[in-house]
Amino acid sequence: MSTYPKNPxxxxxALANEPGAWDQLLDAWRPVILRWTRRMAGGRVDPHDxxxxxxxxxxxHLHTVREPERTFPSWLYRVTQREIMRRRRRAWVRxxxxxxxxxxxxxxxxxxxxxxQMSESARIVETIxxxxxxxxxxxxxxxELEGLNQREVAELLDVKLGTVKSRxxxxxxxxxxxxxxxxxxxxxSSGSGDALLAFSRPSNNNSxxxxxxxxxxGSGR
Amino acid sequence: xxxxxxxxxxxxxxxxxxxxxxxxxxxxxxxARPDRRASPWLSPFRLVFAGGMVAAAxxxxxxxxxxxxxxxxxxxxxxxLGEQALPVDVALPEGISISGEGxxxxxxxxxxRAVALESxxxxxxxxxNAGLHLQVNTSEGTATVLGTVFDVDRGALxxxxxxxxxxxxVDCEGREAVYVTAGKSETCYSAQGYLDHGRALQKAGxxxxxxxxxxxxxxxxxxxxxxxxxLEVLRIDSLSRLSRHDEVLTGAESFLADDMLVGAxxxxxxxxxxxxAARAAAQVGGCERAMPWLDALRSxxxxxxxxxxxxxxxxxxxxxxxxxxxxxxxxxxxxxPKLEARIRKLLGR
Numbered sequence: 001m002s003t004y005p006k007n008p009x010x011x012x013x014a015l016a017n018e019p020g021a022w023d024q025l026l027d028a029w030r031p032v033i034l035r036w037t038r039r040m041a042g043g044r045v046d047p048h049d050x051x052x053x054x055x056x057x058x059x060x061h062l063h064t065v066r067e068p069e070r071t072f073p074s075w076l077y078r079v080t081q082r083e084i085m086r087r088r089r090r091a092w093v094r095x096x097x098x099x100x101x102x103x104x105x106x107x108x109x110x111x112x113x114x115x116x117q118m119s120e121s122a123r124i125v126e127t128i129x130x131x132x133x134x135x136x137x138x139x140x141x142x143x144e145l146e147g148l149n150q151r152e153v154a155e156l157l158d159v160k161l162g163t164v165k166s167r168x169x170x171x172x173x174x175x176x177x178x179x180x181x182x183x184x185x186x187x188x189s190s191g192s193g194d195a196l197l198a199f200s201r202p203s204n205n206n207s208x209x210x211x212x213x214x215x216x217x218g219s220g221r
Numbered sequence: 222x223x224x225x226x227x228x229x230x231x232x233x234x235x236x237x238x239x240x241x242x243x244x245x246x247x248x249x250x251x252x253a254r255p256d257r258r259a260s261p262w263l264s265p266f267r268l269v270f271a272g273g274m275v276a277a278a279x280x281x282x283x284x285x286x287x288x289x290x291x292x293x294x295x296x297x298x299x300x301x302l303g304e305q306a307l308p309v310d311v312a313l314p315e316g317i318s319i320s321g322e323g324x325x326x327x328x329x330x331x332x333x334r335a336v337a338l339e340s341x342x343x344x345x346x347x348x349x350n351a352g353l354h355l356q357v358n359t360s361e362g363t364a365t366v367l368g369t370v371f372d373v374d375r376g377a378l379x380x381x382x383x384x385x386x387x388x389x390x391v392d393c394e395g396r397e398a399v400y401v402t403a404g405k406s407e408t409c410y411s412a413q414g415y416l417d418h419g420r421a422l423q424k425a426g427x428x429x430x431x432x433x434x435x436x437x438x439x440x441x442x443x444x445x446x447x448x449x450x451x452l453e454v455l456r457i458d459s460l461s462r463l464s465r466h467d468e469v470l471t472g473a474e475s476f477l478a479d480d481m482l483v484g485a486x487x488x489x490x491x492x493x494x495x496x497x498a499a500r501a502a503a504q505v506g507g508c509e510r511a512m513p514w515l516d517a518l519r520s521x522x523x524x525x526x527x528x529x530x531x532x533x534x535x536x537x538x539x540x541x542x543x544x545x546x547x548x549x550x551x552x553x554x555x556x557x558p559k560l561e562a563r564i565r566k567l568l569g570r
Contacts, residue, residue: 026250027243027247030238030242030243030246031237031238031242031243032238034238034242034246035236035237035238038236039232039233039236047242048242048245048246048249051246051249052246052249052250052253055246055250056253059254089337089358089360119231119235121227121228121231121232122228122231122232122234122235122236124228125225125228125229125231125232126232126236129232133481135481144229145229145232145233145236166480166481167480167481169480170478170479170480170481173478175225176225179225179228183225183228
């Protein structure tokens, strides 16, 4: 995975209980697990709770992973997804217990100030992402936000490349449709409209890397 | 898609892991780090007992630990109630007993317990007026208890809560919470449950409104694509029976645009969607609107007799030969006698 830690040696050293190896391994993957959780669960669970549980699972079960040097990222992703789902169910139970209390969408680790500062556009993106079916949301997050190319997404999810492409296309269509409803006309929610970054790739770009080009609105480019 | 990358970038930046995150994570790990790598039989978060061992384990805990609040189970976290659907018999010191055959996870502290029931049937007895709080949750719903005796049965069709004594609040996903009193039961359907229920109503000749109402909350439960596809087919078919043409068109278009649904649906479902869309389109926008759907049905060799008659009606004036060919084609099919008579009349036979 291009944006994820590549540390086969570290995994082996951790499995051999070399001093400091476990801490290094966990430290390398903590940012990834927290990002996955925030972006997949959208504030419906505490990412640090998920991280803690996943860390324990790494600690207790890494030795059960076959070919961990190769399969560790997809194993970790599956484990994280399971923990998110489990905690989402629990969060739902808590909501029921509190009767009508709205879900707490703030992220405890970010602190109230940072939460309050989350931009309106980011909130809208989060809302839209949470409306997507799980399968579409994960490809959207992994490709558009995590920066994996489509082949890497397929590898991480253990699905065919065609499946990723299809899910991504559906996710983009749905995202666009929802965004048009939630964001002011003319594109970006911030409304300046002078330079907009687009999902669509230049026609001569057949790479499956996430789009990074700039489309200047009205510039004719 | 265009124009929303900036918002995505902003969201990505705002959900990035910060140094504070890392500090919190390290601190929490150091505080709760397990002493050693546990075997699969002893993880810090879950004790797994196979089936009937639960009773023995619970009895042992009850024996060893004084019955003071927050002691039972809490030091080790949730306890699995059965690996498979094997007998479970647990008495918690605060006054809750759980018995039956099933698989689930018990967690929480005394006075505030939660059971995540995965499968099977379990009976819960909660001492009344003791300030005890128990939730039993499944992915279809939650039962919240205030001193009662009740059964929760989780199967493929959903979760059924049957109350023997007292009152239980049942909150199904996507539906208003209801109170279930003694002698009554309430079912929170799974996707399969919604589908079977809707189909059974349709088969029994219930009005399409009743079918639609029965499956209205199905979207709130987790569902495999195959169930989602069949539920959507049932919904669109019911809308069609109610002549809600615009909704049929929108529904069919969305269905056919969703590769996952189409892939998961039965082989003939896409053609059925096109057929319903063609009929709805003819009602909403006449031949002009219906023709793309009819063309798609013909080109896919999916057109039935009624579709071919509709097609012939639409092209009759502009292309009589094509209309005649379509009607001839229809006559080669097994047809309803009335439709056959109509076709012969159109052909002048």
